[in-house]
Amino acid sequence: MTLFLEQIVNGLVLGGIYALIAVGYTMVYGVIQLINFAHGEIFMFGAYFTFLCLAVLKFPLWLAVLASILLCALMGVVIDLIAYRPLRNAPRLSALITAIGISLILQNLARMIWGAEPRRDLANAKSAFLSQTVIIPGGAQLSYLDLSIIILAILLMVGLNRLISLTRIGKAMRACAQDKMAASLMGIDTNRVIGATFAIGSALGAVAGIMVGMRETIEPTMGYYKGVAAFAAAVLGGIGNITGAMLGGVVLGIAEVLGAGYISSGYRVAISYILMILVIVFRPAGLLGRASAKRA
Amino acid sequence: MKEPVLVLDQVHASYGNIKAVKGISLTIKSDEMACLIGANGAGKSTTLMLISGILKPQQGTIWFQGQSLEGVTSEKRVQMGISQVPEGRHIFPEMTVLENLELGAYRRRDKIEIKQDLEQTFTLFPQLKERGQQRGGTLSGGEQQMLAIGRAMMSRPKLLLLDEPSLGLAPLIVEQIFEIIQQINQVGTTVLLVEQNAHLALMVTDHGYVMETGKITIEGESKELIADQRIREAYLGE
Numbered sequence: 001m002t003l004f005l006e007q008i009v010n011g012l013v014l015g016g017i018y019a020l021i022a023v024g025y026t027m028v029y030g031v032i033q034l035i036n037f038a039h040g041e042i043f044m045f046g047a048y049f050t051f052l053c054l055a056v057l058k059f060p061l062w063l064a065v066l067a068s069i070l071l072c073a074l075m076g077v078v079i080d081l082i083a084y085r086p087l088r089n090a091p092r093l094s095a096l097i098t099a100i101g102i103s104l105i106l107q108n109l110a111r112m113i114w115g116a117e118p119r120r121d122l123a124n125a126k127s128a129f130l131s132q133t134v135i136i137p138g139g140a141q142l143s144y145l146d147l148s149i150i151i152l153a154i155l156l157m158v159g160l161n162r163l164i165s166l167t168r169i170g171k172a173m174r175a176c177a178q179d180k181m182a183a184s185l186m187g188i189d190t191n192r193v194i195g196a197t198f199a200i201g202s203a204l205g206a207v208a209g210i211m212v213g214m215r216e217t218i219e220p221t222m223g224y225y226k227g228v229a230a231f232a233a234a235v236l237g238g239i240g241n242i243t244g245a246m247l248g249g250v251v252l253g254i255a256e257v258l259g260a261g262y263i264s265s266g267y268r269v270a271i272s273y274i275l276m277i278l279v280i281v282f283r284p285a286g287l288l289g290r291a292s293a294k295r296a
Numbered sequence: 297m298k299e300p301v302l303v304l305d306q307v308h309a310s311y312g313n314i315k316a317v318k319g320i321s322l323t324i325k326s327d328e329m330a331c332l333i334g335a336n337g338a339g340k341s342t343t344l345m346l347i348s349g350i351l352k353p354q355q356g357t358i359w360f361q362g363q364s365l366e367g368v369t370s371e372k373r374v375q376m377g378i379s380q381v382p383e384g385r386h387i388f389p390e391m392t393v394l395e396n397l398e399l400g401a402y403r404r405r406d407k408i409e410i411k412q413d414l415e416q417t418f419t420l421f422p423q424l425k426e427r428g429q430q431r432g433g434t435l436s437g438g439e440q441q442m443l444a445i446g447r448a449m450m451s452r453p454k455l456l457l458l459d460e461p462s463l464g465l466a467p468l469i470v471e472q473i474f475e476i477i478q479q480i481n482q483v484g485t486t487v488l489l490v491e492q493n494a495h496l497a498l499m500v501t502d503h504g505y506v507m508e509t510g511k512i513t514i515e516g517e518s519k520e521l522i523a524d525q526r527i528r529e530a531y532l533g534e
């Protein structure tokens with residue numbers, strides 16, 4: 001029982017991380033119908049930027065985290081500006097191939113700068129506080145870090161939901177996702193809204209990258225592996241649907257941990273693929289998506 | 297003589313190789329209600345998209361209230377007072393009626409007056425008020441058209457562009473919508489109405505332009521155009 005509970009908690013932590021990354025995929029897909037394959041790399045840079053600010057610039061942890069989030073937001077905006085915006089009216093395949101290209105460039109750039117070996121710098125840099133553990137009812141152990149991840153992920157998801165449903169920019173994002181021409185006729189600067197979408201998605205991805213960096217290791221391929229899983233989560237929830245991406249993340253996180261625990265840890269990565277394929281075959285619009293998921 | 301709100305001077309536009317608008321010129325005077333009629337594919341919607349700044353002309357100039365619109369973004373044009381109800385209504389289907397209307401006021405910051413305008417819209421279209429929290433996509437065609445017009449009015453336009461507001465609607469609803477369009481014009485909004493239903497359009501407007509394959513072929517007072525033999529044959533089915 002305790003083991004099972006521990007697995008569920010681990011699944012929730014992983015699920016929160018997937019959810020944070022998945023909303024970035026789904027938001028961008030919602031506004032420009034592009035699967036931004038470079039999103040996983042932005043997540044990875046979130047971890048490396050924090051490491052850089054800590055190790056080279058000697059920032060305190062909180063400042064390193066903040067700087068990294070802002071840098072990633074900027075990175076998302078710049079990628080859109082130079083790589084995707086010129087292709088806005090091009091066939092969708094061109095933008096998709098460009099996204100794969102950007103992803104490869106960024107991954108190899110990280111490898112060139114920081115090397116391929118996994119780093120534990122962030123895991124070592126987290127404060128002593130985060131390394132403490134609590135025993136939750138049922139007897140399972142939970143580190144403060146994992147607890148913080150769950151809480152922070154929930155707060156950010158709630159915040160994002162509020163932002164999308166209540167604020168001016170959130171309404172503009174939904175308008176762009178549903179009908180870009182009509183949005184322009186309302187006086188909405190669609191390019192700016194798309195930029196803001198990249199910024200927000202990338203910032204959330206950076207937060208997830210820092211979490212993973214503190215929990216596991218940092219390496220250039222981390223964005224690929226977690227990115228694929230988070231993308232699967234977005235598809236699972238219904239691509240373009242933000243609540244769906246959150247739900248998909250949590251479902252996938254729990255499924256992955258349980259699968260690894262009770263079947264074999266070798267299936268970890270396969271589980272996200274299997275779930276994604278099952279969804280595509282049996283419920284192509286995803287758990288919460290409609291035939292065309294434009295609810296953003 | 298009232299000064300013109302909108303002037304198009306030898307405007308050309310194309311989609312790739314397809315020339316859709318071939319050097320059209322027109323003048324819409326302040327407070328008047330004008331129409332642009334013509335068959336499907338004549339270039340009417342393209343003309344409205346050029347005025348709204350969604351498309352850029354290849355040649356020629358558009359003037360709004362004496363100012364050239366060259367290089368002026370579509371956002372800025374909304375702010376200047378140009379608002380369009382596009383063909384097919386283009387309601388935001390997953391947003392509520394209220395949110396759709398609020399988006400019409402996206403460029404405005406005067407919260408209190410936006411509230412007042414919302415109330416006014418609901419007076420104009422009582423059906424919309426009951427459906428405030430309903431998703432736009434669930435409305436009937438007529439209600440969507442009313443919502444599209446209400447939404448366009450939320451920007452407080454000086455010039456309202458309407459693209460085929462009668463399309464696909466029952467005659468009774470069309471009558472109701474045209475009455476409202478006339479009301480909107482009477483309280484001081486200049487209107488440019490695009491219609492395939494030429495008779496209807498000429499009945500309610502002051503001035504008319506006839507467009508054929510990208511060019512304006514006939515122009516004049518609407519009541520004269522209704523009597524014009526060429527128009528009677530080509531557009532009024534006589």
Ligand SMILES: Nc1ncnc2c1ncn2[C@@H]1O[C@H](COP(=O)(O)OP(=O)(O)O)[C@@H](O)[C@H]1O
Nearest residue numbers: 311314316334335336337338339340341342343
């Ligand atoms: N997005 C587009 N791409 C290519 N051609 C278009 C597009 N929109 C319209 N056209 C063409 O431009 C011409 C004028 O179209 P349009 O302005 O929609 O006419 P109307 O509104 O009078 O029916 C037509 O020949 C039409 O096929």
Ligand SMILES: [Mg+2]
Nearest residue numbers: 340341342383
């Ligand atoms: Mg048309």
